[in-house]
Amino acid sequence: MRLMIVGALEGQLSQATALAMKGGAKVSHAPSVDIAMAALRAGRGADLLLVDVMSDIAGLIAALEAERFHVPVVACGTETNAAAAVNAIRAGAKEYIPLPPDAELIAAVIAAVARDSTDFLYRDPAMARVVKLADQVAGSDASVLITGESGTGKEVMARYMHSRSRRASGPFISINCAAIPEALLESELFGHEKGAFTGAVARRLGKFEEATGGTLLLDEISEMDVRLQAKLLRAIQERQIDRVGGIRPVKVDIRILATSNRNLAEAVREGSFREDLLFRLNVVNLKLPPLRERPADIAALSDHFVEKYARANGLGERSLSAEARSELQRAPWRGNVRELENTLHRAVLLASGSEIGPDAIAMPDGTGLSEVVRTATLAETAAQTAADVARSLVGRTVADVERNLILDTLDHVLGNRTHAANILGISIRTLRNKLNQYADEGLAIPAPGEQRSVA
Structure with a gap:
């Protein structure tokens, strides 16, 4: 985790900073908002900004939004009046911490953002085979394509590989190709020079340069426009990029990982994805099986999420009943691990006692777990009957x-x-x-x- 402290905090955060560094966080300091923005544009990114409440927080957040930097802001300061906290939150800060604080309080806030665990939970043999392959190739610089349905844990796998690579001490930079408009994605990836287009108020380094020395994850790469794919292919082949509006190429030293929930071979046939780019990315393919094909993982993850959210909400110990555990393993889980986690978070909050039964587990639309399992079972039976008829x-x-x-x-x-x-x-x-x-x-x-x- 990369922590940037913005403003003059008069040493109040020294202990918390030391704790953050001891926990593996990389800490930098910017005396002002302008210097912080310059550091971000220069590729010295951050996962959390800890900002003096006397700084121009509203201006900082407006600048972050205008230049499309997605970094959470936590305000802190020695002001004792409530107005400081209210103004900081109204300006867009995620949290306000009064100073001098209990050092553990700040450490907890930092840890909440820094908890970027590269270890993940799996028990099923189907997932173990994928992890074994990931371990085999993690130490290389080969490009890896991670595929699987939405919610199966593709980004978690990418972080796992980075943590076990020779680049583990370098940055891990992720960009979601589906979440950024086509007209802006080129600038996000390759950066731009001042004046390259309307709104380019200063030079900004892109994700390629920010990830130098580390790993760049191109999340949902199948959504990238085919014209930009040509420039991406050249960047991967030549290990150099051209900033938008730039006059000379820039060398980069990165390892590329990419994810997709689509069949890219089919996308190639449709003409929406370049075949040569697929060859470059798909040196190794890690295909994550859907959760419904990993029953042992459903059991392990269910216990983990129940414990996690019971503790996070201060609800004491919670456990799943045998019936609930059985039905969780029979549910279809179209949203995979993400859906399972959200469902069990809700179940922890709705359970009336220490044991969580099927009646406390409901889907987002209110459908009970038992009903979902019955419907899935009937559909599976009907499909099997149809298959039997066809064979006859x-x-x-x-x-x-x-x-x-x-x-x-x-x-x-x-x-x-x-x-x-x-x-x-x-x-x-x-x-x-x-x-x-x-x-x-x-x-x-x-x-x-x-x-x-x-x-």
Whole structure:
């Protein structure tokens, strides 16, 4: 975690700063808002800004938004009046800490942002195989493509690989290609020179330069415009980039990781993704299985999230009942780990006792866990039945299948031709022609109000 202290804090944060550094945080200092913004533009990024309340917090937050820096701001100061805290929060600060503080209070705030754990929880053999492959390639500089459904933990895997690489002491920089408008993404990635376009008030280094010496994660790269993909390909091949409005290339030293929840081979066939870029990124592919295919992980993660949110909300010890645990493992989890975490956070808050049963577990739309499991089970049964029916038709001609379908439908409606034609989706004339054909072949055709006799 990178912590930047902004303003003159008169040594009040020295102990908390030492704790942050001891915990692995990298701490820098900017005496003023202008110097802080200059540091951010120069690629000396931060994960948290700890700002003197007497600084221009409103101006700082406005500047961060105008230049698209997404960094949380926590205000602190020696002012004892409530107005300082109110003004800081109104200006957009996430929190206000009075000084001199209990050093542990500031350390806790820093730790909350710094808790960027690169370890993740898994127990299932399917996930263990992916982690084993990740460990094998983590130490190299090879590009890695991490694929899987939304919520399976692709960014967590990327951070895990960075922490086990030779670049672990360098920065880990992530950019979500789907969250930034196409017109701005080039500047975000490669930076720009002052005056390169309207709003470019100063030179700004992009994510490539900010990640130099470390790892750059291109999250949801499948959403990048195909024209920008060409510039990205050159940057990866040449290890140099061109800032928007720049006059000379800039060397970069980074390792590229990328994620996608789409099938990029299919995107190549559709023309929305460059094949040569896919080859460059996909030196190694880590495909994360969906949570519903990792039952052992569901159990382990469920216990972890219950403990985490019970502690975070000061609710004492909570545990899952055996029935709840069983139904959690049978649920489909379309949103994967992210959905499971949100569901159990809600369950911890709604549970009436220390044990969480299925009745306390509900989906965002209010549907109970048991109902979701029943629906999923019925759908799975129907799909299996359909598959069994399809297999039973193998080896038979289309004419045979059609004849049986028509005659069985006619039996079902007691020989009513009009009703049968409507069910079958054919005209009454077509049905009569088919029945005449079957009669000529010697088959018994039920009259209206009758069924075929079964020998």
